[in-house]
Amino acid sequence: MNQKLIYPSFIDLDDDFIELEYIANSYLGYLKNAFQKISKKKTVLPKKSTVVTLSLQNEWIGKLNDFLNEIKKSKKEAIIKSNNLIDLLQLEKAKDASYYFLRSLSGVIGSLVTATDWQSPGFNHSLYSEAGSQTGKTIATINDYKRDWHLNAQSYEKEYVKEYVEAPFKFLLRALMTNSGMAAFTTIFNFLQMQGLIKSQILMGKSCYFQYKQILKESLKDKVIEVDELKTEEIINRIKEIKPSVIFLDSLSNSKYIPVPNLIKIIDYLKHNYKEEIYLVIDNTGLSVNFQPFKLLGIRGKIHLIVFESLMKYVHLGLDRVTGGVIVAGGADGGKLFECRKHLGTNIADASVYAFPKPNRYFLKNRLQRLQRNASFLASSLQSFLAKQKKCSVKRVIYPGRGSFFNLEFDKNHSNTKNYNRFIKIAVSLAQKNDFQLVAGTSFGLNHTRIYLTSLWSNYGIPFLRISTGTENIRQMEVLKGILIKTMEIF
Known part of the structure; x- marks a missing residue:
């Protein structure tokens, strides 16, 4: 392990925890706003469902506040323990755990915020409002559907x-x-x-x-x-x-x-x-x-x-x-x-x-910068490796210098879906042996790097193997570089 990578990796993690804190605060803001709206309208809303909704919202406001305290603790540790590999590995796992918790919570937040609302909100009523938190803001034929x-x-x-x-x-x-x-x-x-x-x-x-x-x-x-x-x-x-x-x-x-x-x-x-x-x-x-x-x-x-x-x-x-x-x-x-x-x-x-x-422009720009840094690092590292090889089934790395993903181009004998899938299987197996999270799956812009065979079932695109980098820190990128180079050697 290159000791010079430890400190910048802690800096990366500090940024990651700041981003997670922002996401949690966004969700907290949504919940608090909904809680206030429903509390003001509760006298005209059905009592039992409103009481239960407010109770659940209050419960999750508490859970989010507890989560934010954990994030603040992790941020502090990222600054204090900035030269120890064991601490770095622990904080990497803490980042992943926090990320998985937040992404699961996002569905709960949306459900709780809209729990008293209707897809067809009423604009008037005789006994109880059927517009939930939007009571008083629904206008007939305008926003009532x-x-x-x-x-x-x-x-x-x-x-x-x-x-x-x-x-x-x-x-x-x-x-x-x-x-x-x-x-x-x-x-x-x-x-x-x-x-x-x-x-x-x-x-x-x-x-x-x-x-x-x-x-x-x-x-x-x-x-x-x-x-x-x-x-x-x-x-x-x-x-x-x-x-x-x-x-x-x-x-x-x-x-x-x-x-x-x-x-x-x-x-x-x-x-x-x-x-x-x-x-x-x-x-x-x-x-x-x-x-x-x-x-x-x-x-x-x-x-x-x-x-x-x-x-x-x-x-x-x-x-x-x-x-x-x-x-x-x-x-x-x-x-x-x-x-x-x-x-x-x-x-x-x-x-x-x-x-x-x-x-929030700052957080989106910061995230894009990290994703592009990682894609550029991996793409250039893999291309440098390929340039030194006399014989390799992978011909080149395709990366335009922008964005968060790059593609691998194979020689004619290996440019088929069977070999693409074999490459993916080897890479994921090596990642598992190295205790590294590499996902065989679609999309891009996520926290963990993904490797995927795309455009497979279309007559309007050529199938290709894409690697979309995540927000991993620089130590993790070095590990992934080694995994992908080893995959090319085995393949």
Whole structure:
């Protein structure tokens, strides 16, 4: 064990406990706010259920306060015991235990906050209110059916724009929560279709997310023109030639070769040269708050920008407890998307809102920085190893220098799902022998590194092996580096 890694690993852990403290305080704030609201309305709510709900809320407020005291103790130990490997290992386990506790608790929080509420809240009553904590705030035909719209998401949506979106005249933008990232996409796509905005051919990045690629190609057929995300001039020339009504691009593609389009240059071209009405739709899941397209575009009447992302990846701060998505759009588009979300039934569930910690730019940026640091470290370390090998079934590491995941490219003889799964099995087995948590599973942005075979069952994507790094400290990254190098040697 390199002793020089111990102190920076303690620094990492201190940041981790600060993040956990923030998540716990978010949940505590949700519970306290609900407790106060229900307490004020209890005289008009059904007595027995209200008493039980308030008692449970109070109980969990106490448990969260106890948990916060434990976190504060762990933070203190991370500072005091900053040169001892045994203490480091104990705090690593304490971080994991706290993380698992909090992510399990997120479902309880949402249930308790909305326990007295109704999906169809009443706006008036003769004996008892059937609007729960939202008694007095329900307006007939406006917010009396939560599938259409609910007050639970409204506060989060406003905070999302405030914390995570940079733009001139930001007050013109609105965020809309959906029940998943794909629900955000289908809402946008149906909005474009229903409003008759897909008037001509559209451009789509050929490496865009395979699920929405399938929707576009099977719905629009010959109207879809694929472009190579890395050929910026070619994209601009295609815009000039065919004058597309819509462009779909990912800020960082979740595909085999992970291309990152030069959206800065593409947006600059549209901003200064394009005179036609056009919609630019960006899936910003891969970069999140680290890419700010509204700031780049500014206010341009004929260029409509719609940005969406899966909230489950980065914004959820690794909890992976509920699905969720968000759309950000400006002006009249925002209002029409709101109506479209309502009619499509893609709104997020009321209880799910409270699984997401209150938006906070500092903590999201800090988390993204850690994830990218770990991905960059692992990708460069593995590539350095491969460069020295005369013979290895893994040809190269594919990593664009941004984001939290990279892919492994194998030689022709081993580029098949059977061998990908064998590689994963070896890696997980070695991790177990090294007492290291490595998960064979999908998604990215979580606390523990995941290794996964993705795009397996699609005709619109090439299967590939992805490694998405977690928030492990630098000591743990060294251990994982050794595990993956050994896997390559055995494989």
